[in-house]
Every structure is written in structure tokens, then in C-alpha cells.
Amino acid sequence: MALLELDRLSVGLVTEHGDRELVHELSLDLAAGRTLCVVGESGSGKTVTALSIIRLLEFVAPVRTSGQIRFDGEDLTGLSPDRMRGYRGRRLGMIFQEALDSLNPAQRVRRQLVECYPRHLREQAEAKARALLTEVGLTDTERVLNLYPHQMSGGMQQRVMIALALMSDPDLLIADEPTTALDVTTQAEILALFDRVRRDHGTACVFITHDMGVAAQVADRIAVLYRGKLVEIGDRDEVLTAPSHPYTRALLACVPQLGVSRREGFPTISEALLDKGEVATETLVLPPHEHPVDGAPLVVDGVSKVYGRSGRSLRAVDEVSLEIAPGEFFGLVGESGSGKTTLGRMISALETPTSGTISFGAHRCTPKGLLGSEREFRRATQLIFQDPQSSLDPRHTAARIIAEPLRELIGLRGSELDSRVTELIAEVGLPADTAGKLPAQLSGGQRQRVSIARAIAAEPSLIVADEPTSALDVSVQGQVMNLLLHLRRTRTLSLLFITHNLSLVLSVADRVGVMYRGELVEVGEPEQIRLAPRHEYTRRLLAANPELPRLPEPGLLNR
Amino acid sequence: MRRNRTLVLAAGALGLIVLIVLVLPVFLPSVSATDPVHRLLPPSAAHLLGTDSYGRDVASRLVSGGRASLGLSALITVCAAATGLVIGLVSGFFRAADAVLMRVMDAWMSFPAIILAMALAISLGASLWTELIALTVIFTPFTARVIRSRVLAVASRAYIGAARVSGMGRWKTLLVHVFPNVLPLALVQVVVLAAAAMLVDGAMSFLGLGIAPPTPTWGNMIAEGRSYLVTAPWLVVVPGVTIMLCVFLLNLVGSALRQAVDPRARTLHELQRLRTRTT
Numbered sequence: 054m055a056l057l058e059l060d061r062l063s064v065g066l067v068t069e070h071g072d073r074e075l076v077h078e079l080s081l082d083l084a085a086g087r088t089l090c091v092v093g094e095s096g097s098g099k100t101v102t103a104l105s106i107i108r109l110l111e112f113v114a115p116v117r118t119s120g121q122i123r124f125d126g127e128d129l130t131g132l133s134p135d136r137m138r139g140y141r142g143r144r145l146g147m148i149f150q151e152a153l154d155s156l157n158p159a160q161r162v163r164r165q166l167v168e169c170y171p172r173h174l175r176e177q178a179e180a181k182a183r184a185l186l187t188e189v190g191l192t193d194t195e196r197v198l199n200l201y202p203h204q205m206s207g208g209m210q211q212r213v214m215i216a217l218a219l220m221s222d223p224d225l226l227i228a229d230e231p232t233t234a235l236d237v238t239t240q241a242e243i244l245a246l247f248d249r250v251r252r253d254h255g256t257a258c259v260f261i262t263h264d265m266g267v268a269a270q271v272a273d274r275i276a277v278l279y280r281g282k283l284v285e286i287g288d289r290d291e292v293l294t295a296p297s298h299p300y301t302r303a304l305l306a307c308v309p310q311l312g313v314s315r316r317e318g319f320p321t322i323s324e325a326l327l328d329k330g331e332v333a334t335e336t337l338v339l340p341p342h343e344h345p346v347d348g349a350p351l352v353v354d355g356v357s358k359v360y361g362r363s364g365r366s367l368r369a370v371d372e373v374s375l376e377i378a379p380g381e382f383f384g385l386v387g388e389s390g391s392g393k394t395t396l397g398r399m400i401s402a403l404e405t406p407t408s409g410t411i412s413f414g415a416h417r418c419t420p421k422g423l424l425g426s427e428r429e430f431r432r433a434t435q436l437i438f439q440d441p442q443s444s445l446d447p448r449h450t451a452a453r454i455i456a457e458p459l460r461e462l463i464g465l466r467g468s469e470l471d472s473r474v475t476e477l478i479a480e481v482g483l484p485a486d487t488a489g490k491l492p493a494q495l496s497g498g499q500r501q502r503v504s505i506a507r508a509i510a511a512e513p514s515l516i517v518a519d520e521p522t523s524a525l526d527v528s529v530q531g532q533v534m535n536l537l538l539h540l541r542r543t544r545t546l547s548l549l550f551i552t553h554n555l556s557l558v559l560s561v562a563d564r565v566g567v568m569y570r571g572e573l574v575e576v577g578e579p580e581q582i583r584l585a586p587r588h589e590y591t592r593r594l595l596a597a598n599p600e601l602p603r604l605p606e607p608g609l610l611n612r
Numbered sequence: 613m614r615r616n617r618t619l620v621l622a623a624g625a626l627g628l629i630v631l632i633v634l635v636l637p638v639f640l641p642s643v644s645a646t647d648p649v650h651r652l653l654p655p656s657a658a659h660l661l662g663t664d665s666y667g668r669d670v671a672s673r674l675v676s677g678g679r680a681s682l683g684l685s686a687l688i689t690v691c692a693a694a695t696g697l698v699i700g701l702v703s704g705f706f707r708a709a710d711a712v713l714m715r716v717m718d719a720w721m722s723f724p725a726i727i728l729a730m731a732l733a734i735s736l737g738a739s740l741w742t743e744l745i746a747l748t749v750i751f752t753p754f755t756a757r758v759i760r761s762r763v764l765a766v767a768s769r770a771y772i773g774a775a776r777v778s779g780m781g782r783w784k785t786l787l788v789h790v791f792p793n794v795l796p797l798a799l800v801q802v803v804v805l806a807a808a809a810m811l812v813d814g815a816m817s818f819l820g821l822g823i824a825p826p827t828p829t830w831g832n833m834i835a836e837g838r839s840y841l842v843t844a845p846w847l848v849v850v851p852g853v854t855i856m857l858c859v860f861l862l863n864l865v866g867s868a869l870r871q872a873v874d875p876r877a878r879t880l881h882e883l884q885r886l887r888t889r890t891t
Contacts, residue, residue: 403773431779444770448792461779507778 055082056257057106057225062120064098064105072117075101077281079120083274085224088251088258090268090289092304093278094526095497099261102278103227106259107145108137124225142169146223146256150230152210156202162213163198166220178220185216188253190246207389208239215247219254226251226258232267236388236553241597244270263526265308266599269293277301293602299326303333307527308556308601311583315560318538319531337535340542348379348514348545349414351400356409357571358395369395371571372409377547379514384562384579385551386594392571393551394439397517400549401436402427413515432462435508439520441500445492451478452488455506462511477506481536498529505536509544517549522557534561555598559583567591619868626861633678640672652844662846664837674850677828682858684740684823685809691748692809693802696755701794703756704763705786714760717753725750726815733821743822747812751805758801759794766793796873803869807862814855830855 062079065072076098083089093099104110106122108129122129124145129137141147149155157165163182170178183194189212191197202210211231218226231247232240248271251258262268268275268289275292277285277300285298296302303322309315320334327333358370370392377383387393398404400411402423411418416430423430435458438444445454455474459465465473478487481502492500501521508516518537522530538561540546552558558565559579567575567588574588586592647667655662661670703713732746766772767790775785816822817831825832830851837847 401777403776428779431777436774436777438770438774440770444774446771446775446789446793449789457775457780458778504774507774511779 056085056125057083057259058121058123059102059106060121060123062102062105062118062122064101064110065117065119067115067117075116075281076105076278079278079281079283081276081283081286083225083257083259085257086255087273088260088271090260090262090272090275091278092262092265092268092275094263094304094528096280097278098281099263099278100229101281103229103259103261106225107141107147107227108132109141109147142223143221144224146218146221146226148211148214148218148226148228148231150233152207152214152231152234153202155214156210156217158202160201161198162200162202162205166198166213166217169221181220182216185219186213188250189213189216190242191216206239207235208243211235211239211243212246215243215250219250219256222254222256224257226256227261228258229261230263231260233263237555237599238388238593238597240267240599244599247271264599265293265305265527266601269601270599277304290602299333303327304527305601306334307531309527309554309560310601311556311559311595311598313560315534316538319534321531321535322528337539339535339539342542350379351377351413351515351547351549352411353396353400354410354412356396356399356406356411358392358399358404359407368571370399370406373568373571373573374409375566375573375576377515377549380541380545380547382541382548382550382561382563384558384565385549385568386553386555386558386565387568388553388594390570391568393568394519396568397436397519397549397551400515401434401517402430403436428462431458432511433513434515434517435511435513437501437504437508437516437518437521440524441497441504442492442524444504445500447492450489450491451483451495451503454492454503455510458507458510473510477510480509480540481506482532496529497525498532501525501529501533502536505533505540509540509546512544514545515547515549517551519551520553521550523553530557555594556600567594616868616872618864619872622861622864622868626858626865629678629858629861630682633675633682636675637672637679640669640675645669652840652847654844655846661850662844664833664844664847665840670833670846670850673828673833674830674854677830677833677851678854680740680823680827680829681810681813681817681831681855684743684829685806685813687744688747688751688809688813689802689806691744692751693755693798693805695748695752696801697759697794697798699752699756700759701763701786701791704760705767705782705790710760713756717756720749721753726812729812729816730819730821733816738821738824740823743813743816747809747816750812751809754808755801755805759798762794762797763790766790800866800870800873803862803866807859807866810855810859810862 059079059081062076063074064076065074079102081089091099091102101110105118106129110116118130120130124140129140132140163179166182167175167178182198186194186197191209191212197213205213214231228247232243235243244267260268260271272289274287275289276283277292277298279300285292285296285301292301293305296305300322303320306320307322318336318339320336322333323335326335353373353375356370356373357368360367360369373396385393385396395404399406399418402418405422406418406420408420413434415425416433417424452474455477456470459470459473474488475485478485483499483502483506487495487499487503492503495503522533525533537548541548550558550562559582562579564576565579565582566573567582567590569590575582575586575591582591583595586595645668647663649667650663651665651667653659653663659669659671661674664670664673699713699717703710729746729750732749733742736742736745772785772789775789780788813822814831814834817829818835820832820835822831823829825836833851834848837844840847
């Protein structure tokens with residue numbers, strides 16, 4: 054008998070305008086000791102499903118549940134709150150996405166680990182805590198037990214979370230995107246650890262992820278959700294290599310992969326095609342290069358950025374030199390703390406370097422600040438921010454946001470301004486009625502299009518794009534990347550594309566730079582970096598990169 | 613829905629009180645007409661809330677005292693909110709100004725509020741204007757701090773950086789991007805401030821440091837009535853309950869507004885509601 058069985062589970066959110074269905078008649082099952090990956094994009098209902106199983110959702114949102122969740126034969130949906138509490142922790146363990154948010158910041162690791170044990174069993178509990186910490190790779194147990202969560206790195210925190218979830222030997226572990234907030238190299242370690250620990254303890258696992266590459270590594274079975282409905286469930290290899298549903302195929306096709314060039318455009322998921330049937334991906338045709346590339350290169354010469362005073366200083370960027378030719382698509386890849394964002398902010402003159410010079414045409418950015426007219430510089434260099442949610446003023450309409458640089462940098466007013474805004478909205482592929490909408494009324498992809506429209510409004514010749522797609526779903530990522538590729542064809546535009554996603558940047562950039570601990574350790578063409586990496590760190594990045602098994606039918610890519 | 617009902621009811625009741633205070637004095641007996649024969653009368657049909665030690669009609673004095681008490685509280689609120697808003701905006705957004713302004717505010721707040729107000733009132737002489745100045749001075753730092761912390765949060769959002777990339781100047785950014793995003797909180801703050809101002813204003817005129825008798829205020833009515841607490845309790849109870857009612861209503865409006873403005877408070881509120889429903 055299956056350990057966990059969902060039988061036509063529907064979850065509806067109670068709102069003032071009636072129920073909104075988040076999960077629709079979901080049926081699946083999981084045998085003891087097996088791992089089921091639930092894969093889907095944002096809004097697919099994967100997290101709702103996970104939280105419904107352990108019944109935590111009712112604490113954060115007013116929901117109505119129908120159908121059954123049978124765990125070991127017992128229907129969890131019918132249990133009283135008291136009896137349900139007996140299941141949580143003891144039989145159902147949970148690992149959350151943000152380990153730092155899930156650990157109590159005011160308690161040491163020791164207390165949090167032994168917390169659920171009765172007082173007279175504390176000694177046993179502590180022995181167990183030590184054993185588990187060793188098992189999750191924190192061998193320095195005495196020190197770790199005495200740490201507070203903020204004193205640990207993200208990877209250590211997630212290891213502690215895993216140990217915490219295992220303290221009571223649950224039969225089922227629910228992990229909600231446990232590695233999404235981590236760097237790829239850390240992610241690879243945690244996934245390997247997770248897999249090992251799970252097998253050693255014989256724990257069944259529901260693993261929620263948006264990343265097909267992660268699912269490929271940990272799953273026995275994969276379930277694909279789309280808009281609250283199960284579109285496909287099957288063994289891992291079957292789903293990955295011979296997906297039966299067009300949505301699954303489309304999702305797989307959208308994931309950037311090493312060695313697959315996307316310089317001629319990314320496939321994207323078309324909802325219209327999906328409703329009709331077989332093939333759900335489409336690839337747009339990019340226009341040929343219209344503009345002859347000329348103009349000045351961006352030259353970064355020996356630039357460093359040091360935070361803090363001497364003694365306790367941090368070298369965020371260390372003696373970086375690079376050159377970006379006019380019209381070039383330069384990818385800068387690195388993990389968190391590598392200094393890539395700081396470098397991007399210095400190039401867009403939001404920070405001044407501690408030493409070194411950045412020159413772009415007539416503009417110079419030096420430790421003394423920006424030399425010359427800031428207005429001229431801003432016209433030439435623009436920035437696209439990572440999170441479109443926070444880079445758009447929530448109280449301004451899309452039109453007002455896009456008009457801002459036109460007013461401030463070009464001095465457009467009146468009807469001229471309005472018509473330019475309308476043109477820009479059309480150019481980034483947004484419907485005309487977007488103009489009057491507030492950011493909250495737009496989807497993530499639409500918001501990022503608005504911020505791209507704002508960036509190109511002043512017709513810059515260089516755009517620094519700081520992780521512009523990392524907050525987006527893969528299918529939307531494809532659309533935004535296509536827009537950037539399209540703009541580069543139709544305008545004279547160099548791109549400095551900052552990202553942590555190695556597969557993505559290697560598939561589109563002309564040249565790629567790898568940053569590690571503030572230093573630019575390697576620069577080269579994508580193929581050279583992929584096939585013949587020179588630096589040890591680049592090799593580690595490549596090894597940790599989550600990859601999909603190759604699809605046997607390349608025809609699916611619809612090219 | 614329930615949230616909005618509270619807001620509407622409490623705001624409506626407050627509006628009614630203001631209306632009564634503005635309109636009713638026209639129809640009531642004179643405030644200052646003394647009548648020693650009918651002193652300390654309990655509430656009756658002729659004198660709805662009784663008379664005081666000089667035989668003056670308490671209802672008339674209550675309503676007309678409301679003009680002074682409510683009016684002055686409102687004035688104090690507006691002044692303190694405006695200065696606090698400006699100081700909070702500037703010190704939250706400009707780091708150099710922040711160091712100076714916030715140290716001044718810290719020093720300011722380290723004085724016990726009512727004693728500072730008394731000292732100011734005594735040195736400048738008790739009058740409407742000194743009370744206004746004294747209480748504005750007291751309440752400004754509180755508002756400034758609340759606004760500043762919000763400004764700091766807004767200033768760290770990426771759209772402030774985006775405005776800079778779009779070539780917008782600092783002051784304009786403050787006005788166009790920061791101020792509108794701080795405004796909802798400022799409105800909540802105004803209501804909370806009004807409640808506090810009412811209480812401190814009552815205390816000031818109770819101590820004889822506000823508007824001087826014979827002009828009635830709720831505070832000095834309590835002060836005058838306290839000698840007759842046993843024989844004529846209505847002299848203290850009537851203005852006391854009125855102050856309480858106003859402050860209570862203001863607090864209700866304040867928390868309802870906060871829930872409307874602050875999504876976190878709203879979520880908390882809804883969850884509480886949900887918990888009570890499920891258990």
C-alpha cells in the first residue's frame with residue numbers, strides 16, 4: 054500500500070468574491086522510501102499541495118479543502134487539530150525554502166534540535182542531534198550546536214534544517230524548494246547529501262521544485278503540475294526522456310542546457326498552442342542585425358571595491374579588468390558574494406570604485422566619482438534590476454515608470470512623451486492597455502518588460518542587466534531573453550548580463566567572464582569555457598550545474 | 613468587510629461628535645451665564661447634564677469646551693505631523709542630515725514629555741499658543757522616528773536606485789517616489805497622534821497650563837469639578853467620559869486604518885479571525 058495517497062484533492066482559497074481554486078482534483082501516490090518530485094512553475098499549486106499535506110496552509114490562508122489525503126491509511130483532512138499535531142514533526146517532516154527564516158534567530162542550534170523531545174530524554178536527544186549533524190556533514194558538532202542561525206552560511210543552515218527534520222525519524226519528508234536560495238555548488242552538495250540521508254533513513258519524500266535539473270537529480274518519480282492540475286506523473290526517466298504531455302515537453306525544452314546555443318532565440322511556452330494540443334513551444338525568428346556596430350568600448354581597468362575601513366574590510370571586487378566591445382553580449386557569471394553585482398553597480402555609476410577606472414566613451418568613473426555630466430552618462434548607460442517587483446514604484450503606472458527617463462534624461466513632454474511611451478510599450482511586446490496599470494496588476498514577466506522598456510527609453514548604448522530573469526519562471530525567462538536578444542539586433546546596444554545561471558549565460562553570450570570572491574578568474578567564449586575551462590573554480594561550477602538528460606527527440610524543440 | 617465596518621462606524625461617531633460641538637452651542641444656554649441659585653444641580657430636563665458650582669449649564673460647557681479641546685488637539689496634530697513628516701523624510705533619505713537630526717530627536721525625547729511641556733508653558737506663560745507650541749515640540753520626534761524608519765525601508769527598494777539611473781535628482785525622488793509610499797503610514801500616524809494629543813491636552817488644561825478659565829475645556833472642567841467629586845460626580849464624569857470616548861474612537865479608527873494600509877497587520881488580523889472560526 055502506498056504511504057501517501059492524494060485522492061482528488063482540491064484546495065480553494067476563500068476570498069470575498071468566492072472561492073479561487075488553487076489545486077484541482079489532484080490524485081497521486083507515493084510508496085514508502087521513495088521520492089516524488091512535484092515540478093511546476095509559479096502558480097501551479099505545488100507549494101499549496103505540499104503545505105496541504107502537512108496541513109500548514111490553514112494557518113497562513115483561509116482555504117477550503119476537499120478530497121482526501123491518506124497517510125498510512127488515515128485521512129489527514131478529517132483529523133482534529135490536536136490529532137494532526139501528533140503527525141507533524143513526528144511522522145511528517147518539513148524542510149522550507151528559506152532556512153534562515155525557518156530557524157529561530159534567538160536560539161542556538163542545540164535548543165532547536167532537542168526542542169521536540171521531553172525533558173527527561175534530553176540527553177538522548179542531544180546524542181541524536183550530534184549523530185545527525187555529523188551525518189549532514191557538520192562534523193564539528195560541539196561548535197555547531199552552540200551557534201545561532203545567523204552565524205552560519207546558507208548551506209550550513211539548510212544542513213541544520215535537514216537534521217532538524219530528521220530528529221524525530223519521520224516517515225515522510227516534505228521539502229519545499231530546499232535548495233532554491235542556495236548557490237549551485239552548495240546546491241549540488243545539499244542535493245547529494247539529501248539523497249544519501251534519505252536512502253539511509255528510508256524516508257519517503259515529497260520534493261517540490263521549479264527546476265527540472267534538480268528534479269532529475271533527486272526524483273524516483275516526477276509529477277508535473279500546471280495551473281493547479283496534474284498534467285503528468287511517471288518514473289523519472291520516463292518523464293524526462295519521453296514526456297507524454299506537451300506541457301512537460303515544453304517545460305523541458307525551455308530549460309537552458311549546456312552546449313545548446315540559444316543565440317537565435319529561446320523557445321517559449323505558448324498557452325494558445327497548449328490549449329490546442331500537441332506542441333506547446335514556439336520559437337520566434339529574430340530579425341537580422343540592423344545596425345552597424347560602432348562606438349566606444351567599455352573599459353574596466355584594475356577596478357576594486359573595498360567596503361569597511363582597514364582591519365575589517367571586505368574586498369568585494371578585486372582588481373578586475375575587462376573590456377566590452379560595442380554591440381557585444383558579455384555574460385558575467387558568479388555565485389552570491391562573488392562581487393558581480395557590485396561590479397555592475399560600479400559600471401552603472403551607482404557605486405564608486407575604491408581604485409581603478411571605468412571608461413565608457415568620454416565618460417570616466419573613478420574613485421572621485423563620475424567625471425563629467427551625469428545626465429549624459431545615464432543616457433548612455435542603463436541598468437535593469439534583478440527583482441522587477443521592487444524596482445518598480447508600486448504607486449506609479451507602467452506608463453509613468455517608462456516616462457521617467459524620457460522626462461529626466463531627454464526632456465520630452467506632452468504628446469511627444471505619450472507617443473514615445475506607447476511606442477516603447479509596443480516594442481517590449483506588452484499590450485497597449487498596460488500603460489494604465491500598476492505593477493501589482495502585472496505578472497512577473499510583464500513587470501520585467503516594463504523595466505526593460507524603462508531601460509531602453511533613453512536609447513542607451515550599454516545596458517547592465519543584473520540577474521534580470523532570476524526571479525522568473527523558465528518559460529517567462531525565455532520570453533525576456535528573447536526580448537533582450539531582439540533589442541540587441543534592432544539597436545546599437547552592448548549588454549553586460551550578470552547572472553548565477555551558467556547554462557543560461559553560456560547559451561547566449563558572445564563572451565563570458567567568471568567571477569569568484571571578487572576576482573575575475575576567467576574570460577572566454579562560451580564553448581571554450583564549457584569545453585576547456587582554465588580555472589579550477591570554473592570546473593567546479595560546471596560540475597555542479599544541474600543538468601537534464603538529453604531529449605532523444607530534438608525535433609520537439611520546434612525549430 | 614468587518615474591518616471597513618469598524619472604520620466607518622468609528623469615523624462616523626467621531627464625525628457626529630465634531631458636528632455636535634460645532635453646531636449645538638447655538639441652541640444651548642449660554643456658557644458663562646452664572647446662576648448661583650441653581651448651583652450643583654443634578655441632570656434634569658432643564659439642564660441635561662446638570663449645573664456646576666457657579667450654576668452654569670454643564671451640557672453647554674461640555675459642547676463649547678469641545679471646540680477648544682478638539683480644535684486644539686487637531687491643530688497640535690496637524691503641526692506635529694507636518695514637522696515630523698518633514699524631519700522624518702529628510703533624515704531618512706539623507707544620511708548626513710540623519711546623523712544630526714536623529715541625535716537632536718534623541719536628546720529631545722529623553723526629557724519627560726509632560727514636564728517639558730510644563731516648563732515651556734510656564735516660561736512662555738499659559739495660553740493657547742504656548743500649549744500648541746509645547747505639544748508640537750513634544751510630539752514631533754515620535755512622528756519623525758516612525759516616518760524615518762519607513763523612509764529607510766522605502767529608500768532601500770530598487771526603484772529608488774532605478775530613479776537615479778533614470779536621471780532623477782535626489783529631492784525630486786524624495787517627493788515623487790518616497791513621499792507617496794510613506795503617506796499611508798503617515799495618515800495612520802496622524803490618527804494615533806490625535807488620540808495622544810487629546811490626552812495630553814486634557815492633562816495640560818487640567819493642570820491649568822492650557823487655555824485658561826473661564827473659557828471651558830474638557831480638561832479644566834475636570835479640574836474645576838474635582839472638589840465636588842462626592843456631591844456632584846457628574847462634573848468630573850461627563851467631561852472625563854467624553855475624552856475617553858473620543859480617544860477610544862480615534863484608536864479604533866487608527867487600528868482599522870493600519871490594517872487597511874499595512875498588509876502584514878491585515879494578514880495577522882485575518883488569521884486571528886480564521887483561528888477563532890476553526891476552533
